Amino acid sequence: MNNPDTANVCAASNQSRAGLLRCGLNLEYVTLGWNVVGVVVVAVAALQAGSVALAGFGLDSLIEIFASVVVVWHLTESKRHNEKLALRLIGVAFLALAAYVIVQTVYILIAGGRPAPSVLGIVWLAVTVLAMLLLAWGKKVTGRQLDNPVLTAESRVTVIDAYLAGAVLVGVALNALLGWWWADPLSGLVIVYYAITEGMAHWREGSNVTGQQ
Template sequence: MDLVVEKTSLKKYYKIAFALGVFTIVYNVLEGLLSTHFGYEDESLALFGFGADSFIEVVSGLGIVHMILRIQQKPDSNRDDFERTALRITGSAFFALVLGLASTGIFNLWTGHKPESTFWGVVISLLSILVMGFLIYGKIRVGRQLNSKAILADAECTKVCIYMSIVLLASSGIYELTKFAYADIIGTFGLAYLSFKEGRECFEKARTDKNCSCDHC
């Protein structure tokens, strides 16, 4: 009887983990669409770059959902080819984003370009912090119930998304309040730095079976 209850409980938590993974993908798609739209309309490079990062996270999210299905079937299995490919694609996209943000940021610095507004950067970053906080809490709780190092590591790495949101919030908030000319550019370089770290981590994980290579893991 206890074994049946345990299997039912495990199945329940794997369903929750899968739902959190799917929610992450859907949310990142919506966040990416809104951020790139308002970033383009308001000429905020930091917000546009934040949206581009959200689209990259969709690819990463597909790999995470696949991982959850894999460990549900084989809890002790290692990362498979699908996940490694998703990591390489994600890492390459992050490095391309770094190049785009850095080069455009330097151009904006040279020309003295300033956003029309960063209001939506404040709104979207605040929403992102709340949603990512909820996801981290949910992933940690599920990971502990399943005793899954992979899911717990994913929760830790999700914190990078909060760091990005904080960078966007700081740069957008400062510009909106003070009109400090370089706030958006500084935020852009901050996002580029975090994107570089994420890209490097993706390639490291693709080469190994480590669950997470974040500095804080």
């Protein structure tokens, strides 16, 4: 798997459009690789601990994989005339994440599940926060240099991934350190507002793109 320092290399260099496109793709490939590994790690941790927050974060990683695939498809499309559909697909992914987190959190609070502490989950989440922030910064700068709304929009997906990792980290850590079991499912709700806001924003951005099929 590539190193997140790719973000620094891409954003810092003064490159041609072709070079910037390669950087954008490399950033997406790093994100894809990280999240593919993350889905496995978080799934193991969630099953071991019975954690709704970790399960929700695993779903977020799947959505991030989907968003990265959408952007790779867009950047490698020869005519790149797919901004409207690409932005709308990312928006739908955000809204799906928000719906899942709400339903799952309400269910676990009603059922009164008691998740166990997860050292594996805590370590992975802490590292993921840093990695996603670096990748998001690289995507944002590269997207602006390319004047590419899809890559810029997906940088916000990656920021949301970092926020969610941080929120879930707090909940999982409070459960492990203080035994506050309810902090685990409630931590997943932190991202709901951001997911709904960004989902609607991406959908509107897609609707505002003109002259494309």
